[in-house]
Each structure stands twice: as C-alpha cells, then as structure tokens.
Amino acid sequence: MFYEEVFRKLAEERTKYAVAGGVALVLHGVVPLTADLDLIVGMSSENLKRFLAVMDELGYKPKQPFRATDFLDPSKRKTWKDEKGMEVFSFYHSQKQMNLIDVSMEEPISFKEIEKEIGLFRTRDIEIPVVSRRHLKIIKMLARRPQYLADIEALEELDRLGQKDE
Numbered sequence: 001m002f003y004e005e006v007f008r009k010l011a012e013e014r015t016k017y018a019v020a021g022g023v024a025l026v027l028h029g030v031v032p033l034t035a036d037l038d039l040i041v042g043m044s045s046e047n048l049k050r051f052l053a054v055m056d057e058l059g060y061k062p063k064q065p066f067r068a069t070d071f072l073d074p075s076k077r078k079t080w081k082d083e084k085g086m087e088v089f090s091f092y093h094s095q096k097q098m099n100l101i102d103v104s105m106e107e108p109i110s111f112k113e114i115e116k117e118i119g120l121f122r123t124r125d126i127e128i129p130v131v132s133r134r135h136l137k138i139i140k141m142l143a144r145r146p147q148y149l150a151d152i153e154a155l156e157e158l159d160r161l162g163q164k165d166e
Contacts, residue, residue: 003037003099005058009054013053014050015041015050015054016041016115017040017041017042018111018114018130019130020130020131020136021037021102022036022038023037023038023130024130024136025155027119027121027130028119030155036100037099037100037101038101038103040103040107040131043106043111048071051103052068052069052072055101059094059095060091060099061091061092061094062091063090064086071089080105081106086105087105087143088102088103088104090103109139113135114131117131117134119131133155136155
C-alpha cells in the first residue's frame with residue numbers, strides 16, 4: 001500500500017495528523033485523479049518536530065528549496081504563503097517517485113476541531129486518521145479550486161445515499 005511506512009511511523013511517534021485531499025476522498029468512497037498524500041498536521045512545535053523526524057527517517061525531502069526544519073518557523077510559513085502563494089509544503093522520496101506528501105502550511109480548520117471528528121480507517125494492521133467528510137468539504141470549499149466542486153458534490157452524494165462516514 002502506498003505510504004504504509006508513513007502511516008506506521010507517524011502512529012508509532014504518536015504524531016497528530018489527519019489524511020485529507022485525494023486519499024481521504026478515496027477512503028470515503030470517492031475516486032479522484034490524484035496520487036499524492038495530503039496531510040493536515042497539528043501545528044504545535046512538538047508535533048511538527050515529530051512529523052519532520054518521521055519524514056527524515058523515511059527518506060522524504062522538501063520539494064521546495066528550503067530545509068525541512070524551516071517548516072517549524074511560523075513566520076517563514078506565513079512569508080511563503082503571502083509572498084510565494086504556497087498552500088502546502090511538499091516532500092518527495094527519491095527512490096519512490098510516485099510518493100509525494102503535501103502538508104498544509106496552516107490548519108485550515110483548528111486541529112482540535114478536526115480531531116473531534118476524525119474517522120479511523122483500518123487497513124492491514126494500521127489505523128489511518130482521516131478528516132471527516134464534513135471537514136473535508138469545508139477544506140475543499142476554503143481552497144476555492146474549481147476542480148474541488150466535483151469532489152464536494154461526490155461527498156454530498158455519499159451523504160444523500162446514507163453511506164456512513166467512518
């Protein structure tokens with residue numbers, strides 16, 4: 001399974017995160033055209049340090065010309081967002097070309113709120129925390145990208161069909 005080692009290591013290090021984006025859509029039953037892993041990571045300094053340690057240990061490097069530790073600095077994240085229009089900080093793996101991890105530059109919704117509704121999806125022996133459908137729709141609306149309208153519509157269709165949100 002793609003990203004299995006990421007899910008395992010983040011759980012092992014007790015990192016607070018939730019899967020969002022295309023992988024979350026797939027886990028909720030919607031099939032988008034994406035292969036990257038979008039994560040919303042709790043932005044406390046301790047949690048970000050755990051997250052970056054996992055990325056480093058697993059061989060993930062920043063796609064941007066920055067050091068991974070620069071992501072710890074809220075003022076740098078704000079500058080990147082304001083001046084460069086960066087919405088995510090991307091990590092790639094040199095040996096696993098398909099693996100790209102995008103981490104939100106900020107919490108689009110308070111992580112404490114996200115945690116209240118996280119769904120846990122089990123595959124093999126891994127529990128994967130995933131943003132709720134309700135929060136996923138809000139996040140996609142906040143991103144204001146035209147292609148996300150179809151994702152929101154698909155999630156709403158699952159709600160109408162009465163399919164359970166994990």
